[in-house]
Amino acid sequence: EQKSVTVLGLGLMGTALAEALLKGGHAVTVWNRSPGKAEPLAAKGARRAATAAEAIAASPVVIVCLSVYANADDVLAGDVLAGRTIVQLTNGTPQQARALAGRVTGEGGRYVDGGIMAVPQMIGGPDALVLYSGDETAFEESRALLDAFGTPHFLGGDPGLAPLFDLALLDVMYGMLAGYFHAVALVRSEKVPAAEFTPMVTAWLTAMMGSFPAYAHALDEEEFGTDVSSVATSQVAFPGLLDTSRDQGVDPALLAPLRDLLDRAVAEGHGDDGLARLVTLLERPAS
Ligand code: NDP
Numbered sequence: 001e002q003k004s005v006t007v008l009g010l011g012l013m014g015t016a017l018a019e020a021l022l023k024g025g026h027a028v029t030v031w032n033r034s035p036g037k038a039e040p041l042a043a044k045g046a047r048r049a050a051t052a053a054e055a056i057a058a059s060p061v062v063i064v065c066l067s068v069y070a071n072a073d074d075v076l077a078g079d080v081l082a083g084r085t086i087v088q089l090t091n092g093t094p095q096q097a098r099a100l101a102g103r104v105t106g107e108g109g110r111y112v113d114g115g116i117m118a119v120p121q122m123i124g125g126p127d128a129l130v131l132y133s134g135d136e137t138a139f140e141e142s143r144a145l146l147d148a149f150g151t152p153h154f155l156g157g158d159p160g161l162a163p164l165f166d167l168a169l170l171d172v173m174y175g176m177l178a179g180y181f182h183a184v185a186l187v188r189s190e191k192v193p194a195a196e197f198t199p200m201v202t203a204w205l206t207a208m209m210g211s212f213p214a215y216a217h218a219l220d221e222e223e224f225g226t227d228v229s230s231v232a233t234s235q236v237a238f239p240g241l242l243d244t245s246r247d248q249g250v251d252p253a254l255l256a257p258l259r260d261l262l263d264r265a266v267a268e269g270h271g272d273d274g275l276a277r278l279v280t281l282l283e284r285p286a287s
Contacts, residue, residue: 001144002025002026002027003026003027003061003144003145004026004027004029004058004059004060004061005021005026005027005028005029005059005061005062005063005145006028006029006030006031006049006055006056006058006059006061006062006063007021007028007029007030007031007062007063007065008030008031008032008052008055008056008062008063008064008065008066008075009031009032009064009065009066009071009075009090010030010031010032010037010038010041011032011037011065011066011067012120013065013089013116013120013123014032014063014065014066015037015040015041015120016120016121016123016124017063017065017089017123017149018030018041018046019041019044019123019124020123020124020148020149021063021145021148022041022044022045022046023124023148024144024145024147024148026144026145026148027047027059028041028045028046028047029046029047029048029049029055029058029059030042030046030047030048030049030055031048031049031050031051031052031054031055035048052075052076052077052078053077053078053080056076056078056080056081056084057080059084060083060084060085061084061085061087061142061145062084062085062086062087063087063089063145064076064086064087064088064089064090065089065090066090067090068090068091068092069088069090069092069093069096069100071090072088072090072100073100073103076100076103076104079107081104081107081108081109082107082108082109083108083109084109084110085109085110085111085112085135085138085141085142086100086104086109086110086111086112087112087113087114087132087142087146088100088111088112088113088114089114089115089116089130091115091116091163091166092163093160093163093167094158094159094160094161094163094164094167095160096163097113097133097134097159097160097162097163098158098159098160100113100159101113101134101159105135110134110135110137110138111134111135111138111159112132112133112134112135112138112139112142112159113132113133113134113159113160113161113162113163114130114131114132114133114146114162115130115131115162115163115165115166116128116130116149116166117129117130117131117166117169118130118150122150123149123150124148124149124150125150126150126151127150127151128149128150128151129150129151129153130146130149130150130151130152130153131153131155131161131162131165131166132146132152132153132154132155132162133154133155133156133157133158133159133160133161133162134157134158134159134162135157136154136157139152139154176205178254178255179254179255180201181254182245182250182252182254182255183197183201184197184198184201185250185251186244186245186248186250189248189249189250190248211228214228214274214276215274215275215276215279218274218276218277219276219279219280224270224273224274224276224277224280225272225273225274226272226273226274226275228274229274229275230271230272230273230274231262231265231266231270231271231272231273231274231275231277231278232266232271232272234262234275235262235263235265235266235271238258238259238262239259241255242255242256242259260286261278261281261282262278264281264286265277265278265281268281
C-alpha cells in the first residue's frame with residue numbers, strides 16, 4: 001500500500017530512512033536545513049520541499065530525524081501539525097519526548113516517539129530494531145511506513161518509553177565496554193595482544209549472559225537467595241581486582257564504584273543474597 005510521507009532531516013540516518021521509504025514504493029517528501037543533502041534523494045524520486053512547514057503540510061505522517069531535540073522543536077514550529085502524525089526518531093530523553101508529545105497533541109497532532117537501535121547501513125534490514133511509544137493508533141496506522149525501516153517494537157502509550165529503553169540498551173553497551181576496555185588494559189600491561197585475549201572475553205560474556213534470566217526472575221519475584229554466588233563472595237574478591245589494576249599501572253576508575261556498592265550491600269545485611277540484590281540498592285541511591 002503506497003503512502004504519502006515526509007522526512008525532516010537528511011543526515012546519515014534521515015537519508016537512510018528516506019531511502020528505505022522510497023524503496024518501499026511510498027511517496028516521499030524531504031526537507032533538510034542544508035538543501036544539498038536532498039539532491040541525491042530527489043534523483044531517486046523524492047519530492048523536495050523548500051521549507052520544513054511546506055514538507056510537513058505535504059503528508060499525513062512526518063518522520064523527524066535531526067541531531068538533537070531542540071532542533072526538532074524549531075523545525076516543528078508553525079501552525080501545521082493539526083491532523084498529522086509526528087514520528088520523532090531523533091535521539092533524546094524521556095522528558096524531552098513527553099514535552100514534545102504535549103506540544104504536538106496540544107496543536108491537534110498525534111505523536112509517536114522512536115529509538116533506532118541500528119546504524120544507517122542496517123536500515124531496511126530485519127536486524128534494525130526500532131523502538132516506538134506514544135499514540136498506539138497512530139503507530140498502527142503508520143505501520144506500512146514504519147515497517148520499511150526494520151523490525152518495529154511498540155512499548156506503550158507513554159511517549160517517554162522509547163527513549164528510556166533506548167538509553168537503557170546504551171547503558172548495557174557502555175557497561176559492557178567499560179569492563180572489556182579495563183580487562184584488555186590489564187592483559188596488555190603484560191604485553192598480551194588484545195586479539196589473543198578477546199575470543200576468551202566473548203566466550204566468557206556469552207556464558208555469563210546465560211544468568212540474566214535468573215537475575216530477572218530474582219528481581220521480579222523478589223527472591224534474592226542464591227545457590228550460585230553471593231554478594232559476600234564478590235565483596236571479598238573485588239578489592240583484589242582493584243589492587244591488581246593499580247599494581248599493573250591500569251586506572252581502576254571505571255570499576256571502583258562497584259566496590260562501594262558491594263560494601264553497602266554487605267553492610268545492609270545482604271551478604272548471603274545473589275548479585276541481583278545490587279539492583280535494589282541502585283534503586284535507593286546512597287545519600
Ligand atoms: P547527522 O549529523 O548525520 O545529521 C544531523 C541532521 O540534523 C542533519 O540533517 C542536520 O542538518 C540536522 N540539523 C542539525 N541541527 C539542525 C538545526 N538547528 N535545524 C535544522 N536541522 C538541523 O546525524 P544522524 O543522521 O546520524 O543522526 C540523526 C539522529 O538519529 C540523531 O538523533 C542520532 O542520535 C540518531 N541515530 C543515529 C544513528 C547513527 O548511527 N547515525 C543510530 C541511531 C540513532 P544539516 O544537514 O543542515 O546540518
